Amino acid sequence: xxxxxxxxxxxxxxxxxxxxxxxDLHIDPVRPVERAVITHGHGDHAxxxxxxxxxxxxxxxxxxxxxxxxxxxATQPLPYGRSLDLGAVRxxxxxxxxxxxxxxxxxxxxxxxxxxxxxxxRAPDPTTPPFExxxxxxxxxxxxxxxxxxxxxxxxxxLARLAASRAAFPDRPxxxxxxxxxxxxxxxxxxxxxxxxxxIYLHGALERLCALYTELxxxxxxxxxxxxxxAADLAGALVLAPPSALGDRWxxxxxxxxxxxxxxxxxxxxxxxQRNVELPLVISDHADWDELTATIxxxxxxxxxxxxxxxxALVHWARGLGIDAEPLSLQGYTDEGDGAGETEAPA
Amino acid sequence: MSPFADLLEALAFExxxxxxxxxxxxxxxxxxxxxxGYALGALAGTLDLAAAKPALLRRLVExxxxxxxxALSYDYVGDLAETVALIWPSRPPTEDPPRLGEVVEMxxxxxxxxxxxxxxxxxxxxxxxxxxxxxxxxxxxxxxxLSARLARTALAEYGAVPVEAIEEVWHGLxxxxxxxxxxxxxxxxxxxxxxxxxxxxxxxxxxxxxAELSHLDPAAFAAEWKWDGIRVQAVAEGGRRRLYxxxxxEITAGFPDLLPALDFEGALDGELVIASGGTVRxxxxxxxxxxxxxxxxxxxxxxxxxxxxxxxxxxxxEDLRARSFAERRARLETWHAARAPDxxxxxxxxxxxxxxxxxxxxxxxxxxxxxxxxxxRRDSPYLAGRVKGHWWKWKRDPFTIDAVLLYAQRGHGKRSxxxxxxxxxxxxxxxxxxxxxxxxxxxxxxxxxxxRFVRAHTVGRFGPVREVTHTEEEGLxxxxxxxxxxxxxxxxxxxAMRFPRVARLRWDKRxxxxxxxxxxxxxxxxxxxxxx
Numbered sequence: 048x049x050x051x052x053x054x055x056x057x058x059x060x061x062x063x064x065x066x067x068x069x070x071d072l073h074i075d076p077v078r079p080v081e082r083a084v085i086t087h088g089h090g091d092h093a094x095x096x097x098x099x100x101x102x103x104x105x106x107x108x109x110x111x112x113x114x115x116x117x118x119x120x121a122t123q124p125l126p127y128g129r130s131l132d133l134g135a136v137r138x139x140x141x142x143x144x145x146x147x148x149x150x151x152x153x154x155x156x157x158x159x160x161x162x163x164x165x166x167x168x169r170a171p172d173p174t175t176p177p178f179e180x181x182x183x184x185x186x187x188x189x190x191x192x193x194x195x196x197x198x199x200x201x202x203x204x205x206l207a208r209l210a211a212s213r214a215a216f217p218d219r220p221x222x223x224x225x226x227x228x229x230x231x232x233x234x235x236x237x238x239x240x241x242x243x244x245x246x247i248y249l250h251g252a253l254e255r256l257c258a259l260y261t262e263l264x265x266x267x268x269x270x271x272x273x274x275x276x277x278a279a280d281l282a283g284a285l286v287l288a289p290p291s292a293l294g295d296r297w298x299x300x301x302x303x304x305x306x307x308x309x310x311x312x313x314x315x316x317x318x319x320x321q322r323n324v325e326l327p328l329v330i331s332d333h334a335d336w337d338e339l340t341a342t343i344x345x346x347x348x349x350x351x352x353x354x355x356x357x358x359x360a361l362v363h364w365a366r367g368l369g370i371d372a373e374p375l376s377l378q379g380y381t382d383e384g385d386g387a388g389e390t391e392a393p394a
Numbered sequence: 395m396s397p398f399a400d401l402l403e404a405l406a407f408e409x410x411x412x413x414x415x416x417x418x419x420x421x422x423x424x425x426x427x428x429x430x431g432y433a434l435g436a437l438a439g440t441l442d443l444a445a446a447k448p449a450l451l452r453r454l455v456e457x458x459x460x461x462x463x464x465a466l467s468y469d470y471v472g473d474l475a476e477t478v479a480l481i482w483p484s485r486p487p488t489e490d491p492p493r494l495g496e497v498v499e500m501x502x503x504x505x506x507x508x509x510x511x512x513x514x515x516x517x518x519x520x521x522x523x524x525x526x527x528x529x530x531x532x533x534x535x536x537x538x539x540l541s542a543r544l545a546r547t548a549l550a551e552y553g554a555v556p557v558e559a560i561e562e563v564w565h566g567l568x569x570x571x572x573x574x575x576x577x578x579x580x581x582x583x584x585x586x587x588x589x590x591x592x593x594x595x596x597x598x599x600x601x602x603x604x605a606e607l608s609h610l611d612p613a614a615f616a617a618e619w620k621w622d623g624i625r626v627q628a629v630a631e632g633g634r635r636r637l638y639x640x641x642x643x644e645i646t647a648g649f650p651d652l653l654p655a656l657d658f659e660g661a662l663d664g665e666l667v668i669a670s671g672g673t674v675r676x677x678x679x680x681x682x683x684x685x686x687x688x689x690x691x692x693x694x695x696x697x698x699x700x701x702x703x704x705x706x707x708x709x710x711x712e713d714l715r716a717r718s719f720a721e722r723r724a725r726l727e728t729w730h731a732a733r734a735p736d737x738x739x740x741x742x743x744x745x746x747x748x749x750x751x752x753x754x755x756x757x758x759x760x761x762x763x764x765x766x767x768x769x770x771r772r773d774s775p776y777l778a779g780r781v782k783g784h785w786w787k788w789k790r791d792p793f794t795i796d797a798v799l800l801y802a803q804r805g806h807g808k809r810s811x812x813x814x815x816x817x818x819x820x821x822x823x824x825x826x827x828x829x830x831x832x833x834x835x836x837x838x839x840x841x842x843x844x845x846r847f848v849r850a851h852t853v854g855r856f857g858p859v860r861e862v863t864h865t866e867e868e869g870l871x872x873x874x875x876x877x878x879x880x881x882x883x884x885x886x887x888x889x890a891m892r893f894p895r896v897a898r899l900r901w902d903k904r905x906x907x908x909x910x911x912x913x914x915x916x917x918x919x920x921x922x923x924x925x926x
Binding site for chain 1: 400404406407408409413416417420459460462463466467470471472473476477480481483521522804806807808810811857858
């Protein structure tokens, strides 16, 4: 049943990314555009050089830290829940639960509603408000972990494995690779919740974003730059670094650390082996298969667009439920960062 | 099941031997009987629970999972057992996860027809890592890189006893090893090694530094050739005949052609070799018979196994281990002369009056299956393990060549930030051809130098591997030491090296000065001709 031809579509696909014609607005464009709305601060979604950027205040703060205050011609903060009318479209940002400031973009126009999820998760995260499901006609979902083999255990389960390793090797530092934005802070905040009160040592590439989280009111406890740690501090210490630093010359100062990596990919042994770590921790800021399918079932959209990730399986599953599902092949988005791009920084 | 699953996970990702030991001893100290004993058996290969074939798992999972989703997942994961473990859609559990002991006992006593139902119920009670442990357990492929020997070492560490004491009783015991743990925890006397045909811990030799010879009296020692086979202990007791490797692992099944020769009551120590027409064949021939559970008759005819005996630990029911080497040797010779057994020869004693005379003999070995000489104190008892001062091995000098570094890969554990695994090559008509890999032999300082060279001279990257500059003028020449050469269809050069290591860094040489493949081929021909 095609929509009346008089109504232009609310969302279309363009080379730079998803585009809202009625508002002349790109969503997470992968190249500089006049007007952009950004779902969250990860480098493949938030890029510098746009004319005007609309995003949550937290996402704008992240972009300013990463790219400098002049990363866009103009910026407009829009807190969660506040509506903004742009031509015939009413736009609202709703928590996505992915990282601090991450938002779904809710677009209402002519009685139709589209929701672009950005990246999201349903598992609890002390650094960000939880994902809010919004009923809609068209839902654009991510599918990073869109295969039924990806089911992330509760984070407490993985933190217990980290604790067990620290108990087994009390003299060795534990070096954990964690994405610099979001993963690292969620890991720290969750460790604090689980009772870890001691200092946590940071690779230089994590310092600015951890400081920003603290400014934004997330309690991270005592953090220390690794370069200030003496040899005596390092026995049994917990050290966080971006994944790209694992196996790098940088880690030699730690002697013989137990190395771990916090990533949803660690669920699959072959992927974990490739990373050459001893302690693969299945911790992800993306929805796993159960969360993806539960979310789609809960929202029950008439149409579903599936993007960046394992689209095929999720599309197959959704069609089985009678949902009009299609894969979107958006270029320029990486999967959950366990190495590439933004993690490179001086130690 | 979950502690066992955690242990398997930790072992699978732990590259260091000491780390594996630590994980296993912690598990043994925190897990009750019988779970830990079954885990030990599963790791050491003594628990045979091959209760299900992969096809059964596939059938089970297909009753619950959409076939398209399964196919996409299997394609991504690449391993059937792991795909099943990860994708299994649990129903809300009505019971606690089963303990390992429960799983083992249930499967061991189950009728074949009830296995699928039992399995399904157990998969429902486990989480993903528990399911993976279960699936690996029943399909017989734990693959966590832990040898039976390392498992026994962990037991020794756990009980603070020598590993030889574990080896002495190990083959008489079965999972779940409760009497073994009772002894190690001081709750019971040592289990009695009552079964017949048990392994005796092996006496090992120290490598000889030639400078030490001046402190040793030649008259106090007997000398023999050091044979290039594998150490074997042949035991025949009460009608049981068994062959053990030095590690204590049983290898009887691989050498049925030797069993008729074990026509004695006792335990002999010697070298397992391939021998035909009165000559001992090169190690390469033995290698094609190792790790075969049931060798084909044609293979046994072409490559017949033999034992070169050099010690008697027990004969005619008498334990000889406390007696001197000279006495044991006399008993061995008397027995051998009386029986003249087929396929068991004696390792001849080499007469010598001075170390110089022995050195001259060592320089002229009788064939390719000799890799040096052994020195054994005439008055030494047979002592388990590597006890210094009794037995010495004086290996022939290694071969060396100059090769060019081609590729480097980062190591594991402590070395994960260093390029420490090297592929090297020599010159053939059309350029450099890889001839081997080396991971050791260099000092920590040299490792740093090579690492720096690799990072500064990378010309290509293939995943974790870096290709480094290797032109005639620019590149790193490595002096490679090795113990022997053999033909190999798996290597592009057609040659495989035994035990290659980096002997020296030749910064003073240009790659053009490295050796040629023809040099190695000539050496191989000489080895095969018996020149050594």
